[in-house]
Amino acid sequence: xxxxxxxxxxxxxxxxxxxxxxxxxxxxxxxxxxxxxxxxxxxxxxxxxxxxxxxxxxxxxxxxxxxxxxxxxxxxxxxxxxxxxxxxxxxxxxxxxxxxxxxxxxxxxxxxxxxxxxxxxxxxxxxxxxxxxxxxxxxxxxxxxxxxxxxxxxxxxxxxxxxxxxxxxxxxxxxxxxxxxxxxxxxxxxxxxxxxxxxxxxxxxxxxxxxxxxxxxxxxxxxxxxxxxxxxxxxxxxxxxxxxxxxxxxxxxxxxxxxxxxxxxxxxxxxxxxxxxxxxxxxxxxxxxxxxxxxxxxxxxxxxxxxxxxxxxxxxxxxxxxxxxxxxxxxxxxxxxxxxxxxxxxxxxxxxxxxxxxxxxxxxxxxxxxxxxxxxxxxxxxxxxxxxxxxxxxxxxxxxxxxxxxxxxxxxxxxxxxxxxxxxxxxxxxxxxxxxxxxxxxxxxxxxxxxxxxxxxxxxxxxxxxxxxxxxxxxxxxxxxxxxxxxxxxxxxxxxxxxxxxxxxxxxxxxxxxxxxxxxxxxxxxxxxxxxxxxxxxxxxxxxxxxxxxxxxxxxxxxxxxxxxxxxxxxxxxxxxxxxxxxxxxxxxxxxxxxxxxxxxxxxxxxxxxxxxxxxxxxxxxxxxxxxxxxxxxxxxxxxxxxxxxxxxxxxxxxxxxxxxxxxxxxxxxxxxxxxxxxxxxxxxxxxxxxxxxxxxxxxxxxxxxxxxxxxxxxxxxxxxxxxxxxxxxxxxxxxxxxxxxxxx
Amino acid sequence: xxxxxxxxxxxxxxxxxxxxxxxxxxxxxxxxxxxxxxxxxxxxxxxxxxxxxxxxxxxxxxxxxxxxxxxxxxxxxxxxxxxxxxxxxxxxxxxxxxx
Numbered sequence: 001x002x003x004x005x006x007x008x009x010x011x012x013x014x015x016x017x018x019x020x021x022x023x024x025x026x027x028x029x030x031x032x033x034x035x036x037x038x039x040x041x042x043x044x045x046x047x048x049x050x051x052x053x054x055x056x057x058x059x060x061x062x063x064x065x066x067x068x069x070x071x072x073x074x075x076x077x078x079x080x081x082x083x084x085x086x087x088x089x090x091x092x093x094x095x096x097x098x099x100x101x102x103x104x105x106x107x108x109x110x111x112x113x114x115x116x117x118x119x120x121x122x123x124x125x126x127x128x129x130x131x132x133x134x135x136x137x138x139x140x141x142x143x144x145x146x147x148x149x150x151x152x153x154x155x156x157x158x159x160x161x162x163x164x165x166x167x168x169x170x171x172x173x174x175x176x177x178x179x180x181x182x183x184x185x186x187x188x189x190x191x192x193x194x195x196x197x198x199x200x201x202x203x204x205x206x207x208x209x210x211x212x213x214x215x216x217x218x219x220x221x222x223x224x225x226x227x228x229x230x231x232x233x234x235x236x237x238x239x240x241x242x243x244x245x246x247x248x249x250x251x252x253x254x255x256x257x258x259x260x261x262x263x264x265x266x267x268x269x270x271x272x273x274x275x276x277x278x279x280x281x282x283x284x285x286x287x288x289x290x291x292x293x294x295x296x297x298x299x300x301x302x303x304x305x306x307x308x309x310x311x312x313x314x315x316x317x318x319x320x321x322x323x324x325x326x327x328x329x330x331x332x333x334x335x336x337x338x339x340x341x342x343x344x345x346x347x348x349x350x351x352x353x354x355x356x357x358x359x360x361x362x363x364x365x366x367x368x369x370x371x372x373x374x375x376x377x378x379x380x381x382x383x384x385x386x387x388x389x390x391x392x393x394x395x396x397x398x399x400x401x402x403x404x405x406x407x408x409x410x411x412x413x414x415x416x417x418x419x420x421x422x423x424x425x426x427x428x429x430x431x432x433x434x435x436x437x438x439x440x441x442x443x444x445x446x447x448x449x450x451x452x453x454x455x456x457x458x459x460x461x462x463x464x465x466x467x468x469x470x471x472x473x474x475x476x477x478x479x480x481x482x483x484x485x486x487x488x489x490x491x492x493x494x495x496x497x498x499x500x501x502x503x504x505x506x507x508x509x510x511x512x513x514x515x516x517x518x519x520x521x522x523x524x525x526x527x528x529x530x531x532x533x534x535x536x537x538x539x540x541x542x543x544x545x546x547x548x549x550x551x552x553x554x555x556x557x558x559x560x561x562x563x564x565x566x567x568x569x570x571x572x573x574x575x576x577x578x579x580x581x582x583x584x585x586x587x588x589x590x591x592x593x594x595x596x597x598x599x600x601x602x603x604x605x606x607x608x609x610x611x612x613x614x615x616x617x618x619x620x621x622x623x624x625x626x627x628x629x630x631x632x633x634x635x636x637x638x639x640x641x642x643x644x645x646x647x648x649x650x651x652x653x654x655x656x657x658x659x660x661x662x663x664x665x666x667x668x669x670x671x672x673x674x675x676x677x678x679x680x681x682x683x684x685x686x687x688x689x690x691x692x693x694x695x696x697x698x699x700x701x702x703x704x705x706x707x708x709x710x711x712x713x714x715x716x717x718x719x720x721x722x723x724x725x726x727x728x729x730x731x732x733x734x735x736x737x738x739x740x741x742x743x744x745x
Numbered sequence: 746x747x748x749x750x751x752x753x754x755x756x757x758x759x760x761x762x763x764x765x766x767x768x769x770x771x772x773x774x775x776x777x778x779x780x781x782x783x784x785x786x787x788x789x790x791x792x793x794x795x796x797x798x799x800x801x802x803x804x805x806x807x808x809x810x811x812x813x814x815x816x817x818x819x820x821x822x823x824x825x826x827x828x829x830x831x832x833x834x835x836x837x838x839x840x841x842x843x844x
Contacts, residue, residue, distance in 0.1 A: 090800075090803065092800075719840075720839070720840030720841065721836075721837070721840065722775070722836040722839060723766070723767050723768065723769075723836065726763075726766045726767050726775075727767055730763050730766075730767070
C-alpha cells in the first residue's frame with residue numbers, strides 16, 4: 001500500500017499484493033514442513049496449519065486479483081508483473097525462480113487457493129480419525145503449493161518444478177490408503193502414466209531452449225513474445241516442440257490415449273479426487289497449453305485459413321466422446337464423475353485447438369467450481385448416506401429427501417455441467433462449441449454438440465441412481481434405520497448386505513469407521529455435518545453464478561477483459577492471431593440447448609424404465625400403450641443395456657481390432673519372419689559347408705589349442721570370489737596409473 | 746582456488762569405495778561402494794573443471810550420474826534375482842565363475 005504512494009503518479013504501481021504474489025505458493029510450502037514436523041503435536045493434528053496457510057494464500061490471491069483489476073483501469077496493455085531471483089546457474093545459463101503475474105496466473109491462483117481451502121475444511125470431517133491424518137493434510141498442502149508454484153512460473157524450470165511436485169503429491173494422495181493393494185496400484189498407475197507424458201515436458205522444454213534460446217515464458221524476449229513475433233529459425237522444429245509439450249499435457253490432463261489413470265485415481269480419498277479433478281493436477285496440462293499458447297498456435301497451425309483439423313483439437317474431440325461414452329457404464333459414482341472430468345478436459349483442449357482460448361480458459365474456471373462440488377457431493381453421499389460405498393446401483397437411491405443440501409448442490413452443479421442455460425457451464429461450454437462453429441471447425445462443432453448430449457444423459461443417469469428411486473443397500477440402511485423396518489421388496493433383496501455391513505461390507509473409503517462401530521450412524525437422518533455442507537453450499541452457489549463473469553448473452557465480458565493480455569497473441573484474422581470470440585446469438589445456442597433437453601429426456605426415460613421401482617407410475621403408462629410397452633419391455637431389464645455395451649460395442653470395437661491384429665500377426669508378420677527364416681537357413685547351410693567347415697575350423701582348432709594352454713596357466717586367477725576379481729581390477733588400474741605417472745614425469 | 750582440497754576429498758572417497766568393494770560380502774554394500782567410487786570421480790572432474798574454467802567437466806559429471814543410475818538399476822535387478830534364487834546376497838556364495 002505504501003509502496004503505491006511512494007511510486008508516484010507517473011507509473012501506476014502494481015500494488016503490494018501483486019508485488020508479493022510469490023508468497024502465495026511459499027506459504028503452503030512452508031506450511032507443509034510445519035505440518036510434517038509439528039503437526040502431530042497440534043491439537044487438531046496439523047489440519048489447522050494447512051487450512052490457515054491455504055486461507056492466507058487465498059487472501060493474497062484475492063488481493064492480487066483486486067489490484068490486477070484496478071491496474072487494468074489505468075493501463076490498456078498491462079505488462080506481467082515479473083520478479084525473479086537466480087536459483088542456480090550452470091555454464092553461464094541462469095535459472096531463476098520467482099513470479100510472473102498476469103490475468104491467467106491470477107485466475108488460476110485464486111481458483112486453486114480458494115478450492116484448496118474449501119477442500120481442506122471438508123477433509124477435516126471426511127478423514128477424521130484417519131491413521132495418517134497429519135500426513136494427509138501435509139500432502140494436500142504441498143500439492144496445492146505445487147500447483148501454485150507452477151501457475152505463477154516465470155520460466156519453464158519453475159513450471160517443471162511445480163508440475164513434478166504435483167505428480168509426487170498425487171502419488172502420495174491417491175495411495176493414501178496404501179494398505180489395500182488396489183489403492184497403491186492405482187497410485188502407481190497414475191504416477192507412471194503421468195510420467196510417460198512428463199518425458200514430453202522435459203524434451204519439449206529442452207527444445208524450447210534450442211528454438212528460442214531462453215526459458216522465460218512471458219515478457220519481452222520471452223518464449224511467447226518470440227513465438228508470436230516469428231523469431232525462430234525452423235517452423236518444423238517449433239511444430240515438434242509443440243507436439244512434445246502437448247504429449248505432456250495429454251498425460252497430465254488425462255486426454256486420450258493416456259486418460260486411463262484418471263478413473264483409477266478415484267482410489268484416493270474423495271477430497272483428493274475433488275482437488276485433483278477440479279482446479280489442480282488435471283488442469284495443469286490445459287494450463288500448459290494456455291500458458292504457451294503462441295507456441296502451440298503457430299507450431300500446430302491453429303486457425304490457419306483452410307485448415308480444419310489439428311492435433312490439439314483432434315485429441316480433445318476424441319477425448320470428449322470416448323470419455324462421455326464410458327461414463328454410461330460406470331456404477332461407481334466417482335468414476336462417472338472422473339470420466340465426466342476427462343470429457344470436460346477434452347472440451348477445454350478442443351477449445352484451445354480451435355482457437356477459442358478465452359472460452360477454454362473460462363471453462364477451466366467454471367468447471368473447477370461445479371466439478372469440485374460434484375465430487376464433494378459424492379463424498380458427502382458416501383460419508384453420510386450410503387455407508388461408505390460409492391456404488392450407485394447397490395448402495396444408493398432415494399437420498400434426495402434425507403440429504404437436501406447435498407441434493408440441491410448436486411442438482412445445481414449438474415445443471416452447470418450439462419450446460420443448462422443460465423448456469424455457469426452454459427456460458428463457457430457453449431462458447432467453446434460456438435467458437436468451433438464460427439472458426440470453421442465444423443467437425444468439432446458437431447463433436448461438441450454430441451458431447452453436450454452425452455453429458456446430460458450420463459449425468460441424468462447418475463442423478464437418478466443416486467437421489468431418486470428406491471433406497472438400496474447402504475442407503476436403505478441409512479433411510480430405513482430410522483423409520484419403520486417394513487422394507488419393500490427392493491430393500492429386502494439387498495438386506496443381507498445390511499446385515500453384513502459391520503463385518504465385511506465397508507467400502508475402501510471408511511478408515512475412520514472403527515470409531516463408529518456398534519453405534520448407529522452418528523449423523524443420520526440429517527445431512528452431513530457443517531464442515532461438509534458449507535463448502536458444498538459455497539461451491540454450489542459459485543456453480544450457479546460464476547458464469548456471469550463472462551456471460552456472452554448478457555454482454556458481460558469482465559473475464560475476457562482481465563485475461564486478454566495473457567494470450568500472447570493479438571485478436572484478429574490471419575496466421576498468428578486468435579479470432580475474436582463470436583458474437584453471441586441465441587439462435588446459435590439452440591442446437592446445444594435442444595440436445596441437452598433431448599439428452600435429459602432420453603436418459604430420464606431410460607432410467608425410469610431401467611432402474612425404476614415396481615410401483616412406478618411410468619410402468620402403468622407403458623402397459624396401456626403397446627408401442628411404449630414394447631420399448632419398455634426391451635429396456636426394463638438393465639442387463640439389456642449392459643449387454644449392449646458389453647456384447648455389441650465392446651465386441652464390435654475390440655473384437656475386430658483383436659482379429660485384425662491377429663490376422664496381421666499370422667499372415668504378414670509371420671510371413672516375413674518365416675521368409676527371412678527360410679532364406680537365412682539356406683544361406684546358413686551354404687556358409688556352413690563352404691566357409692565354416694573348411695576355413696574357420698582349421699583356424700579355430702589351432703587357436704583352441706593355444707587358448708587351452710593359456711587358460712590352464714591362468715586358472716588359479718579365476719577363483720570365483722568377487723572381491724578377488726575386484727582386487728585384480730584395482731591392482732591392474734593402480735599399475736596402469738603408476739606406469740602413466742612414470743611415463744609422463 | 747585450492748583444487749587440492751577437492752582432490753583429497755575425491756581420493757579419500759575413492760579409497761573408501763575401493764575398500765568397500767574389496768571387503769564387503771553384501772552385494773548391496775558393494776554396489777554402494779561402487780557409487781562412492783563413481784562420485785569421487787565426479788568430484789575430481791568438477792574440481793579440474795573449476796580449475797580450467799570450462800564446462801566440459803560438468804557435462805561429464807552429469808553423464809556419469811546418469812550412467813551410474815542405470816548401472817545401479819541393473820545391479821540391483823541382478824541382486825534381486827540372485828536373492829530370489831538363493832535367498833542370500835552374500836558374494837561369497839557366488840562362486841560359479843570359478844574356473
